[in-house]
Amino acid sequence: FSRASNDGFFLVIEARDPRFTEVEARELLERTGGEHITIVHED
Numbered sequence: 001f002s003r004a005s006n007d008g009f010f011l012v013i014e015a016r017d018p019r020f021t022e023v024e025a026r027e028l029l030e031r032t033g034g035e036h037i038t039i040v041h042e043d
Helices: 022-031
Strands: none
Touching: none
């Protein structure tokens, strides 16, 4: 994550949408070639 701004990018998906599910978001990212997917939970 710390190198994202130097040699890559990162994508943020916020879970405020009532239709959001963590499982479906991960599956979508994996189906479309996502690698190194990390879930970050905020308090």
